[in-house]
Amino acid sequence: MTLQVATANRLSDGIVVFLGYDGEWSRHVDDARIAERDDDIAELLSEAEAAPLVVGPYLIKVEVCSPEGLGRSVRPETYKERIRAYGPSIHPAFAKKMVPEHFDPSTDVSAVFMNGI
Amino acid sequence: MYVYDKFDNSLVSDRVEQFREQVGRRLSGELTEDEFKPIRLMNGLYLQLHAYMLRVAIPYGLLSSPQMRKLAEVARTYDRGYAHFTTRQNIQFNWPRLEDTPDILEELSSVEMHAIQTSGNCIRNITADQFAGVDAEELDDSRVWAELIRQWSSLHPEFTFLPRKFKIAVTGSPHDRTAVKFHDIGLILKHDEDGNLGFEVLVGGGLGRTPMIGRTVREFLPQQYLLSYLEAILRVYNQLGRRDNKYKARIKILVHETGIDALREMVEEEWSHVKEEGVDLPFAEVDRVRSHFTDPTYDVLPDHDHSFAVKQFEDPMFGRWVRANLAPHKMPGYVIANVSLKPIGGAPGDVTAAQMEAVADLADKYSLGEIRVAHEQNLVLADVKMSDAYSLWKKLDEVQLGTPNLGLISDIIACPGLDYCALANARSIPVAQRLQRRFADFSRQFDIGELTLNISGCINACGHHHAGHIGILGVDRRGEEYYQLTLGGSADENASIGKIVGPAFSNAEIVDAVETVIDTYLSIRANGEAFIDTYRRTGEEPFKIALFGEKQNVAA
Amino acid sequence: MSLLKAGKIITDTWTRIEDDQEFAEAGAVIVSLECWLNESESLRKRNEPIGVSLRNDQSPSQIIDDLEAISLIQLDFPAYTDGRAYSAARLLRQRYGFKGEIRAAGNVLRDQYPLMLRCGFDAFIVNEGIDLAGWQTSVEAMDTPYQPAADNDTRPVWAKRHGIAQAS
Numbered sequence: 001m002t003l004q005v006a007t008a009n010r011l012s013d014g015i016v017v018f019l020g021y022d023g024e025w026s027r028h029v030d031d032a033r034i035a036e037r038d039d040d041i042a043e044l045l046s047e048a049e050a051a052p053l054v055v056g057p058y059l060i061k062v063e064v065c066s067p068e069g070l071g072r073s074v075r076p077e078t079y080k081e082r083i084r085a086y087g088p089s090i091h092p093a094f095a096k097k098m099v100p101e102h103f104d105p106s107t108d109v110s111a112v113f114m115n116g117i
Numbered sequence: 118m119y120v121y122d123k124f125d126n127s128l129v130s131d132r133v134e135q136f137r138e139q140v141g142r143r144l145s146g147e148l149t150e151d152e153f154k155p156i157r158l159m160n161g162l163y164l165q166l167h168a169y170m171l172r173v174a175i176p177y178g179l180l181s182s183p184q185m186r187k188l189a190e191v192a193r194t195y196d197r198g199y200a201h202f203t204t205r206q207n208i209q210f211n212w213p214r215l216e217d218t219p220d221i222l223e224e225l226s227s228v229e230m231h232a233i234q235t236s237g238n239c240i241r242n243i244t245a246d247q248f249a250g251v252d253a254e255e256l257d258d259s260r261v262w263a264e265l266i267r268q269w270s271s272l273h274p275e276f277t278f279l280p281r282k283f284k285i286a287v288t289g290s291p292h293d294r295t296a297v298k299f300h301d302i303g304l305i306l307k308h309d310e311d312g313n314l315g316f317e318v319l320v321g322g323g324l325g326r327t328p329m330i331g332r333t334v335r336e337f338l339p340q341q342y343l344l345s346y347l348e349a350i351l352r353v354y355n356q357l358g359r360r361d362n363k364y365k366a367r368i369k370i371l372v373h374e375t376g377i378d379a380l381r382e383m384v385e386e387e388w389s390h391v392k393e394e395g396v397d398l399p400f401a402e403v404d405r406v407r408s409h410f411t412d413p414t415y416d417v418l419p420d421h422d423h424s425f426a427v428k429q430f431e432d433p434m435f436g437r438w439v440r441a442n443l444a445p446h447k448m449p450g451y452v453i454a455n456v457s458l459k460p461i462g463g464a465p466g467d468v469t470a471a472q473m474e475a476v477a478d479l480a481d482k483y484s485l486g487e488i489r490v491a492h493e494q495n496l497v498l499a500d501v502k503m504s505d506a507y508s509l510w511k512k513l514d515e516v517q518l519g520t521p522n523l524g525l526i527s528d529i530i531a532c533p534g535l536d537y538c539a540l541a542n543a544r545s546i547p548v549a550q551r552l553q554r555r556f557a558d559f560s561r562q563f564d565i566g567e568l569t570l571n572i573s574g575c576i577n578a579c580g581h582h583h584a585g586h587i588g589i590l591g592v593d594r595r596g597e598e599y600y601q602l603t604l605g606g607s608a609d610e611n612a613s614i615g616k617i618v619g620p621a622f623s624n625a626e627i628v629d630a631v632e633t634v635i636d637t638y639l640s641i642r643a644n645g646e647a648f649i650d651t652y653r654r655t656g657e658e659p660f661k662i663a664l665f666g667e668k669q670n671v672a673a
Numbered sequence: 674m675s676l677l678k679a680g681k682i683i684t685d686t687w688t689r690i691e692d693d694q695e696f697a698e699a700g701a702v703i704v705s706l707e708c709w710l711n712e713s714e715s716l717r718k719r720n721e722p723i724g725v726s727l728r729n730d731q732s733p734s735q736i737i738d739d740l741e742a743i744s745l746i747q748l749d750f751p752a753y754t755d756g757r758a759y760s761a762a763r764l765l766r767q768r769y770g771f772k773g774e775i776r777a778a779g780n781v782l783r784d785q786y787p788l789m790l791r792c793g794f795d796a797f798i799v800n801e802g803i804d805l806a807g808w809q810t811s812v813e814a815m816d817t818p819y820q821p822a823a824d825n826d827t828r829p830v831w832a833k834r835h836g837i838a839q840a841s
């Protein structure tokens with residue numbers, strides 16, 4: 001079973017975005033629309049590719065964690081995509097504002113990455 | 118430094134207007150990304166991991182204080198308050214918005230700066246010696262030639278779509294600071310037996326996937342033929358360089374596959390025609406450019422300064438800074454000050470807008486208003502009076518720019534790596550930071566002595582890992598960040614390519630591995646022997662044994 | 674496709690003949706280098722204008738002795754990123770003194786147009802309906818080159834700086 005979401009960079013500022021359930025692109029991976037069945041995955045990709053105002057859309061694999069009482073949180077499978085989703089690991093200040101729930105924004109992001117979140 | 122005339126200015130401002138119109142066509146949807154990409158790349162605009170990245174050219178690494186202030190202003194207004202100096206003496210902004218880039222380029226053009234040819238398969242920014250003009254040993258000022266090559270290569274109609282990017286370096290000093298042997302063309306200024314000025318011309322050096330040291334294609338090229346000779350080399354390369362495989366497209370592969378002697382024959386044959394075709398400049402133009410690089414009026418100063426000597430005893434940190442960061446100047450009473458952009462735990466080459474402004478002010482106050490950028494991702498204030506050195510250092514230190522570590526283990530070269538770069542396999546900066554923290558103690562750093570430690574996040578080698586005494590290369594192993602260690606590289610006049618030792622280390626192991634290498638060196642070095650000399654004497658064996666144990670003989 | 678020459682879209686009077694194709698009785702034809710090398714005699718006998726098309730891996734040095742018989746040379750850009758034909762055009766114009774038409778075919782785009790002009794191309798096979806005014810603007814944006822090339826009427830900046838009339 002693979003769960004996939006569609007990602008791209010926004011044309012206007014290059015920021016990493018994810019295609020959401022409402023058809024809008026969001027900066028936050030947690031908002032991403034998750035496709036599981038092959039035809040849903042194909043549809044997700046073709047929708048992403050047809051979207052204007054984003055650059056280079058593609059699919060990535062994710063896992064979904066639901067820490068107790070914290071709602072859904074989406075975690076890209078590869079470390080590269082995690083860095084894309086959460087922001088550079090070296091300047092905590094530049095990490096995405098709404099980081100995944102199991103990810104304390106006040107932590108030194110690089111330390112968290114080193115422990116393999 | 119070189120000052121634009123009306124022609125230079127109109128070329129750059131025409132280019133800004135052209136790009137503004139092109140960005141407009143992209144934002145309106147008239148241009149697709151496929152059509153727009155080559156255009157934005159030709160203007161230095163990449164799309165990186167998190168955002169666009171704008172690379173601005175700093176021709177041969179030379180900046181005036183107003184230019185530095187403008188870069189600070191751009192960082193603050195259009196970016197997130199910081200920027201990154203690269204290993205090619207350029208500067209990168211990590212978060213510009215596409216729609217702002219024409220404005221950024223317009224701002225830059227007001228101080229005679231641009232982003233032309235900072236990307237794409239064309240002739241890139243020319244590298245020159247950061248000590249040019251102030252080094253006592255220098256034969257001639259490499260900036261003069263770098264500027265002439267800059268002009269000749271700008272928007273060159275024939276060489277804008279080469280098989281691959283093309284990098285040229287010029288050095289005028291017997292001690293090479295430009296990594297001249299790792300450039301597609303390396304130009305070493307020299308005199309012939311009759312005392313005429315010219316160049317030794319090297320071709321086919323480079324790092325990347327297949328690192329190679331440049332070979333001599335011509336022992337002596339009289340100075341007046343520089344451009345025709347470059348044109349001959351570029352034309353041979355443009356026609357014969359491989360275009361079927363991007364990893365085999367650099368001129369080093371052509372040199373390797375054709376052989377230097379056969380290539381030399383082709384170049385010389387081509388040159389025998391080109392030199393008659395009016396490409397070379399009249400002496401008047403060379404003189405005009407040279408007149409921009411004449412010596413400033415230096416004060417007549419004594420060789421020594423009492424307070425300078427005393428302060429080194431009184432303030433040991435300053436003493437360290439003098440030892441590591443200052444270099445001799447050709448004029449008595451002056452020194453060259455290297456400003457380290459490698460504070461312990463910082464991101465190598467990163468500077469904040471406030472730091473850029475501080476450096477600009479200090480350059481005005483203490484160094485004739487000029488700043489140079491070194492390919493080691495540091496800055497240079499080239500004309501500092503010995504008597505001012507202490508005040509300068511104090512003020513640098515206030516803005517975290519006074520680290521006394523030039524040429525020491527914490528003066529790490531690191532590319533942006535996976536924290537920014539879309540091509541990366543692994544992160545570079547966090548590894549550099551952890552290494553700096555591990556070796557933070559300055560007495561230990563001085564004990565280890567002269568050492569270059571270079572980190573690249575992938576095989577493209579922007580962090581020059583093969584050219585470091587110790588090199589670290591990020592690789593991806595089954596979805597994990599791993600790091601390959603290389604030993605014995607060197608970027609100076611005795612250039613060598615680092616050799617891979619053993620299998621790669623995990624993110625958790627790499628810092629310990631470097632420490633093992635260092636401890637091994639300390640235990641086997643002869644008196645006063647630098648790391649690279651020990652390595653060259655003993656070879657990799659003692660290091661391999663220390664890293665992997667006696668019996669281990671694992672292929673890399 | 675359209676033919677752009679001297680800033681205007683004009684009618685193409687040349688016919689491209691593939692290697693396995695027969696020549697028509699009359700009319701100007703463009704043939705491959707192989708065809709020219711094999712059949713130059715019969716082509717010359719036709720007494721009609723001859724054009725030769727060079728692929729990007731074929732050097733113009735192969736036809737320098739035939740240039741008096743050739744009125745047009747077509748150079749190919751399989752992709753705009755393949756810049757070999759720039760060198761071929763300059764060699765033909767500057768070194769071999771070719772006076773006929775040099776035609777750019779393939780991936781010929783507006784942003785490369787000024788570079789091609791500077792290297793000696795004077796005819797361009799372009800997509801239908803291009804924005805001619807836009808193409809003209811990209812040429813004007815680059816009217817002070819730093820270096821001499823095959824466009825002898827455009828003096829490089831250094832010649833203008835020092836009041837030198839001719840680049841070469």
Ligand code: SF4
Nearest residue numbers: 532538541574575579
């Ligand atoms: S070496 Fe690789 S990771 Fe580092 S900047 Fe270059 S391309 Fe990016």
